[in-house]
Amino acid sequence: GQSLEQPSEVTAVEGAIVQINCTYQTSGFYGLSWYQQHDGGAPTFLSYNALDGLEETGRFSSFLSRSDSYGYLLLQELQMKDSASYFCAVRGDNFNKFYFGSGTKLNVKP
Amino acid sequence: EPEVTQTPSHQVTQMGQEVILRCVPISNHLYFYWYRQILGQKVEFLVSFYNNEISEKSEIFDDQFSVERPDGSNFTLKIRSTKLEDSAMYFCASSELGGRGTGELFFGEGSRLTVL
Numbered sequence: 001g002q003s004l005e006q007p008s009e010v011t012a013v014e015g016a017i018v019q020i021n022c023t024y025q026t027s028g029f030y031g032l033s034w035y036q037q038h039d040g041g042a043p044t045f046l047s048y049n050a051l052d053g054l055e056e057t058g059r060f061s062s063f064l065s066r067s068d069s070y071g072y073l074l075l076q077e078l079q080m081k082d083s084a085s086y087f088c089a090v091r092g093d094n095f096n097k098f099y100f101g102s103g104t105k106l107n108v109k110p
Numbered sequence: 111e112p113e114v115t116q117t118p119s120h121q122v123t124q125m126g127q128e129v130i131l132r133c134v135p136i137s138n139h140l141y142f143y144w145y146r147q148i149l150g151q152k153v154e155f156l157v158s159f160y161n162n163e164i165s166e167k168s169e170i171f172d173d174q175f176s177v178e179r180p181d182g183s184n185f186t187l188k189i190r191s192t193k194l195e196d197s198a199m200y201f202c203a204s205s206e207l208g209g210r211g212t213g214e215l216f217f218g219e220g221s222r223l224t225v226l
Contacts (some may be wrong), residue, residue, distance in 0.1 A: 033212070035153075042201060042219050043153060048212035087153060091213060096141060096205075097166050098215065100153040 002026045002092050004101035011107040012078055020073045020104045022088030030091040032064050032071045033098060038084045046073070046086075075106070083108045112136040114218035116202050122224045123192055131187045131221045133202030141205040142185045143215065144177065146170075146198040153201065159185065192225045199223075 004024045012018040022032065031050040035043040049055055049064035049071060061074040075082055085105050089098040115134045123129050135142050144156040157167040157177055164177065174190045185204075189196055199222050203215040 031213070033214075035215075042217035043215075044217070045212075045214045048214065050212075089153075094158075094166050096158055096160070096213070097155055098213065099155060100145075102152040 002090065002099040004088055004090060004099060006086075006088055006101045006104045008102065009105045009107070011109060013109050014078055014080060016078050017074065017076045018078060018106065020075075020086050020088075020106070022071050022073075022101055024069050024071075024088070024090050024101075026069075026090050026092035026099070028093035029066065029069075030095055032062070033089040033091070034060075034062055034073045035087045035089060035100075036084050037087065037103070043087060078108050080108050080110070082106060112138075112216075114202055114204055114216050116200075116218035116221050118221055119219065120222045120224070122226065125194060125225055126191050129189045129192055129223060131189075131200050131202075131223070133185045133187075133218055134183050135185055135202065135204030136206070136216055137183070139204035139206045139216070141165075141207075142179070143203040143205070144187045145201045145203060145217075147201065147220075148198045156187075156200075189223075192223075194225050197223055197225045 033048045034046040037043045047062040054063045059076045064071040085103040087103045088101045117132045142159040147153045155168050157171045158165045176188045199220040201220045202218045
């Protein structure tokens with residue numbers, strides 16, 4: 001089976017840095033993705049890590065450690081518009097299928 | 111910018127009725143998916159579709175569910191006899207390269223199904 005764990009909720013202030021962790025247990029592993037979902041909206045792709053290390057895309061970075069079955073999403077210079085749910089998703093035993101975590105609700109306060 | 115479109119945005123139905131949710135994936139994409147999200151919960155994989163057939167399905171996707179690509183553009187999810195627990199947001203997604211590259215999924219805005 002597949003299981004992914006993320007914190008359910010995180011609160012931070014505008015301008016701060018926040019890290020959202022994801023640990024996973026899967027029968028196979030090809031990569032870890034991150035998606036952002038605003039209330040009532042569709043998930044949108046943020047990043048993908050297939051190899052260990054850090055991937056940076058603007059204010060967002062994503063990290064993967066395959067040996068620890070762990071990854072995180074780092075959001076810098078937080079803005080109010082970053083308030084959303086963030087999902088990690090593992091490409092597990094099937095290269096063409098992603099399993100999503102339960103999501104982390106990020107609240108950005110002024 | 112190309113996008114995945116879904117209809118209807120909201121459907122209310124009586125338990126036991128059949129429902130068809132429609133999706134138009136991005137035109138050059140080859141891999142299509144249905145996911146569902148019960149309010150406030152995680153996004154759950156239902157089924158993936160490639161080359162006019164199901165390539166993978168989850169344990170949720172039982173005999174009451176079916177998918178079809180009736181023409182070159184539409185991708186449909188049929189729920190044959192709806193149950194109360196089928197109430198959820200259903201997302202269609204498509205992917206250009208599927209297993210290759212990042213496998214980035216492009217999601218539609220979702221169809222909210224309410225079963226009474």
